[in-house]
Amino acid sequence: MAFETPSPSELADVFGLLANDLRVAVVRELWLAFPDPLSFSALRERVGGPDSGTFNYHLNELQPAFVESVEDRYTLTYAGRQVVGVAVSGRLDGRDGPTVDATPAGECLSCPATTELRYEAGVATVACPECGLLAAETAVPPAVIQSAERDPAERESSRRESVVRVVSDHLRRTAERLARGFCTHCDGRVDATLVGDTDDEAVAHRRELGVRFDCRVCGAEPRLNVGAVLLADPAVVSLLTDAGVDLRERYAWELAPLLDPESARTTNEGDESRLRVTFAVDDERLVVTVDDTASVVETERV
Numbered sequence: 001m002a003f004e005t006p007s008p009s010e011l012a013d014v015f016g017l018l019a020n021d022l023r024v025a026v027v028r029e030l031w032l033a034f035p036d037p038l039s040f041s042a043l044r045e046r047v048g049g050p051d052s053g054t055f056n057y058h059l060n061e062l063q064p065a066f067v068e069s070v071e072d073r074y075t076l077t078y079a080g081r082q083v084v085g086v087a088v089s090g091r092l093d094g095r096d097g098p099t100v101d102a103t104p105a106g107e108c109l110s111c112p113a114t115t116e117l118r119y120e121a122g123v124a125t126v127a128c129p130e131c132g133l134l135a136a137e138t139a140v141p142p143a144v145i146q147s148a149e150r151d152p153a154e155r156e157s158s159r160r161e162s163v164v165r166v167v168s169d170h171l172r173r174t175a176e177r178l179a180r181g182f183c184t185h186c187d188g189r190v191d192a193t194l195v196g197d198t199d200d201e202a203v204a205h206r207r208e209l210g211v212r213f214d215c216r217v218c219g220a221e222p223r224l225n226v227g228a229v230l231l232a233d234p235a236v237v238s239l240l241t242d243a244g245v246d247l248r249e250r251y252a253w254e255l256a257p258l259l260d261p262e263s264a265r266t267t268n269e270g271d272e273s274r275l276r277v278t279f280a281v282d283d284e285r286l287v288v289t290v291d292d293t294a295s296v297v298e299t300e301r302v
């Protein structure tokens with residue numbers, strides 16, 4: 001199956017469907033009621049009781065893209081629910097989202113200093129002010145940052161800590177989704193490739209540890225450290241458990257031995273190349289062999 005990107009005029013048609021206050025109100029009310037469908041009259045009442053003919057016209061315009069009717073009741077399609085998610089998350093409003101000033105974010109991987117997290121223009125970075133290491137750089141929707149600030153009256157220090165925590169959790173979720181083969185932009189399937197011997201810019205501390213994901217649908221090319229890709233692998237999880245490391249307690253970029261495995265060696269099996277990495281946590285060691293698509297072919301505790 002081949003995927004084609006919609007043309008600008010097709011996109012304009014779809015987004016144009018929502019360029020109307022009443023239609024936006026309809027989508028919003030259906031979202032608030034979701035998963036329950038609403039009848040024509042209940043929905044019309046919720047959006048302020050406009051003239052029946054006008055209301056009917058706009059409701060029809062939203063079908064079939066964003067709204068569907070089931071037995072004379074109306075509900076959102078999958079696309080309609082996605083539109084609400086994007087609008088509410090603040091990804092599309094074009095305003096300056098929240099910013100976070102330098103906030104302590106755990107141990108540096110390569111020196112004894114403490115890293116700092118910053119958030120600006122939708123991107124979170126974790127870097128070391130002493131040695132300059134860039135420990136993480138990841139897109140995070142404004143809603144994720146805003147929702148971390150549960151209580152505006154919360155002490156400044158705990159508010160900052162929850163922002164660092166939520167960025168770490170979001171990064172791990174992004175890595176897990178990509179590792180399972182799903183694009184974090186559009187949910188299309190992605191194909192992973194080790195970038196070791198390509199011209200791609202390295203994301204990992206050593207270039208042989210970089211993995212690029214190519215989305216078959218939207219063309220996005222996110223990259224991750226192979227250590228992050230393997231974080232959810234059962235053998236890696238059991239290594240951590242045996243070593244008494246609780247993944248939930250540590251920030252993702254603090255897991256030094258996992259994100260920057262001690263030894264990485266590329267070997268060839270026939271015409272396929274393999275990357276062999278060794279994770280070491282205290283006395284526990286795990287050797288993981290992945291193929292050139294970053295899929296695990298073998299694990300061995302040594």
Ligand SMILES: [Zn+2]
Nearest residue numbers: 108111128131
């Ligand atoms: Zn450092």
Ligand SMILES: [Zn+2]
Nearest residue numbers: 183186215218
């Ligand atoms: Zn995609």
